[in-house]
Amino acid sequence: MFFDMSNNSADKLLSNLNDQQKKAVITTEGYVRVIAGAGSGKTRVIAHRYAYLVDVAGISTKNILCVTFTNKAANEMKKRIRSLIGDADLGLICTFHSFCVQLLREDCHVVQYPSRFLVLDEDDVESILKGCFENLGVTSKDLTIQAARENVINYKNGKMYPLYIEMLSDPKMELLNEYRNNATDLMDKIFYEYLYTQRKTFGLDFDDLMNFTLYILDTDNNVKEKWQKRLEYIMVDEFQDVSLHQYLLAEILSGYHKNLFVVGDPDQVIYTWRGANVEFILNFDKRHPQCKTIIMDQNYRSLSKIITASNSLIRKNRFRIEKDLKAVRNGEGQCVYFHAKTQHEEADWISNQIISLQEQGAKFSDIAILYRAHYVSRVIEESFVRKQIPYTLYSGIEFYRRKEIKDVLSYLRLICRGDDLSFLRVINEPKRGIGKKRIKYLQEYAEEHNCSLLTALSENIDNAIIKGTSARQFLDMIDKFKATYTQMTISDLLTELLEASGYEEYLRVSGDEDRLNNVAELKQAVYEFETTAGEDVTLEDYLDHIALFTNMDKEDQKDTVKMMTAHSAKGLEFPFVFVTGMNEGIFPSRKINTPEELEEERRLAYVAMTRAKDKLFLTDSEGINYDGSFRYPSRFIFNIEKANLDYVVELPQELVDDAKGYIQANEEMIFCKEKFKVNDRIVHPIFGPGVIVDIDHKNSCYIIKFENVNTERKISFRASLSAE
Helix, strand or coil, rough: CCCCCCCCCHHHHCCCCEEEEEEEEHHHEEEEEEEEEECCCCCHHHHHHHHHHHHHHHCCCHHEEEEEECCCHHHHHHHHHHHHHHCCCCCCEEHHHHHHHCCCCHHHHHHHCCCCEEEEHHHHHHHHHHHHHHHCCCCCCCCCCCHHHHHHHHHHHHCCCCCHHHHHHHCCCHHHHHHHHHHHCHHHHHHHHHHHHHHHHEEEEEEHHHHHHHHHHHHHHHHHHHHHCCCCCCEEEEEECCCCCHHHHHHHHHHCCEEEEECCCCHHHCHHCCCCHHHHHHHHHHHHCCEEEEECCCCCCCCHHHHHHHHHHHHCCCCCCCCEEEECCCCCCEEEEEECHHHHHHHHHHHHHHHHHHHCCCCHEEEEEEEECCHHHHHHHHHHCCCCCEEECCCCCCCCHHHHHHHHHHHHHHHHHCCCEEEHHHCCCCCCCCHHHHHHHHHHHHHHCCCHHHHHHHHHHHHHCCCCHHHHHHHHHHHHHHHHHHHHHHHHHHHHHHCCHHHHHHHHHHHHHHHHHHHHHHHHHHHHHHHHHHCCCCCHHHHHHHHHHHHCCCCCCCCEEEEEEEEEECCCCCCEEEEEEEECCCEEEECCCCCCHHHHHHHHHHHHHCCCEEEEEEEEEEEECCCCCCEEHHHHHHHCCHHHCCEEECCCCHHHHHHHHHHHHHHEEEEEECCCCCCCEECCCCCEEEEEEEEEEEEEEEEEEECCCCCCCEECCCCCCCCC
C-alpha cells in the first residue's frame, strides 16, 4: 500500500531521494526488508520514512517504534527526524534495551516486580559477583569473575530462563531459596547466590531486561495485545546484527498490525560473537512470504576504485544476498596496496603517506588507521611520535597508557626509582591484601617519617597491621631485582619480573587475551629498543625513552589521525583510510576454525574498506606472529584480485606461492566436512572403538564416547577415523 503523494509534505520529503530510497520510504504497509549496502543512505531513509508516516500518513509518534543499536545512533536519528517534522515526543526511537525498560516500567508488576527496579550495569554485576564469591568462600583459584559472569549470561539465556524469572518474581523467594540451599555444583551455587543478591536490590541486568520483556509478552496476553496494538509501525535498523531475543521481540510486537520494516546488510554482519545471526535477515522473506525486498546499492560515500575492490572481496562469501555496490560520486579514487619487509617499514610508510596527504591539504582528522586488534597499533604509534603526527586512539587508549602496560612499566620504575606513584599502582596488582586501610596507614607513616611508601612498608613489615598479607614476598621480590637489575638485560628483567610478580599469571587466569597480547607486544618493543639502542642501554634509559609516549597529552588535539579497530569503525567514514596488519594470523585472525567464522572475517575487512571515501590504503609486513607462524600477506589481498589494487611494490613470486600454499592448506582444514553421522560406530587410531554421540558443526568436530575412555572426547573432522 502506498499513501497519496500529492501533497507538499510528501514532495518535500521525497525530493532528494533516489528511486530505491523513495520506494523504501513510501512502502509503509506489511513486512518490508531493505538490503542497504554500505554508504547507500539507510539512516536517511529511516528518518524520512518516519517523517513520511507522521506528516503524510498522519501516524502519531507514540505509535511508531524505531529501534537502533546504540544510544548514540538513537540520538542522531532523533536529530534528523526533528529537523524534518519539528519538535515532537520521540521517546520510542531507542535501543532494544531502552524499549524494554519502558515496557517493564509500565508492566513488570504482572510478574510482581516493582516498577522502580534498578538497572544493573556491568560494574554492579561485578560487585554482586565479588560479594557472591566472598559469601561462598570462592577464590580466583576456584573460578574467575569473568568465568562466573559468562556462566550467569549462559544460564539467563538458556532454556531455564522462565524458571529463574519465576524465582525472582516470588515475593517470598521460597523457590529461589530452595534452589539456593540445595545447590551442590559451584556454578549453580554462584548463580543462585547472584539471583538472591539481585532480588534483594530489585535489580535487573541487561539480560534480564530482554528476558523479562519476552516472558511477560509470552505469558500475559493482555499486555502483549496492548503493546501490539499501540505499536502500529515498527522499524529496526542494523537488522543484520539482531540477536535471537531481539528478533523474537520484533516479531512479537509486530504480530497485530504486521508492519515490520527492517534495514540491514548481510555483508556487514560482524557481531556473531554478540549473538547476531545473518540468517535472520537472509531468511526474512521465507518467514514472511509476502515480504517486499528493496535493494539499495547506490553508494554515495566511496569513489569507484574503492567500490570495485570492496565488491571483489565480498563476492568471495557464499552466505549473502547478491548485490554489487555502484559508486555515485564522480572520480576514480585510489586503492593502494603496500607490502613491507618489516613492521617498522610498514609503519613508517604509513606515516610518510600521511605527511604527504597533509602537505596536499588534507587534515589529520580526515585520516583513519584501522586494524583487526589493538596490539597492532603499537609500532604505528611509535612511528607517529617520532614523526610528530598527532593521533587519537578510539575504543581504547594509547598503547603505553593501557592499564596492563602502565602496570608493567610501574613495576620497572619501582625497581629503579622507588616512587610512590608506581608503588600505589602495583602494590595490589595482583591482589596482595594491601587494601585501603593498610594503604592509609602507610601513607600516614610515610608522611610522618618523610619517606617513600616502599620504605614505609619495609619498616612496618612486622607490624600487626601488615601481617596476613603478601607484603613480605612483594618486598623480597623488589629488593632482589633492585640488587640485580643493572646486571640484566631489560628483556630478561621484564620476563623474570612478570613471572616473579605473578602479574602475567594474573592476566592468564583472568582470561583476558587482549591484555596478554599487549604485554607480549611490550616485550617485543623492549627487545627492539635494546637492539637499536646498543649494548650499554640501561633500564633508566628505556624509561626515559618511553616517557615520550606516556607524557604526550592528546586530549585537547582535535585535528588528529583516528586509530581504531575495524569493529569500532562500523558506521563511520573518512576521506582516507589505512587498513593495516593485513596478514594471515592477524586479519583474518588466527582463531578462525569454521567457514562461518572466515566469512565474518571477510565481512569485517569489507566493512573496514568501505569506510574510505577518496583513498584506501591496505598494508602488511613480513615477520613472525606471536604463535611462531610467518606473516604471509592476507588471503583478503588475493581475494580482492590484483587488477583492482595499485601495488606499490611487487610481491616476490616465491612469497606469493608460499602464501597461497599456506592459505590453501588452512582452508582445507576450515572447510573440512564430516564423513560420519550421529550413532555411527568408528575406530580411532589411539582411542580405539567408539560411537559418535553428537556433531559440533561450529567447531568442525565429532563428540565421541570411546569404549576405553571414561569421558566423551571432541575429535576433529580431520582426524583419521575409520568405520568399525
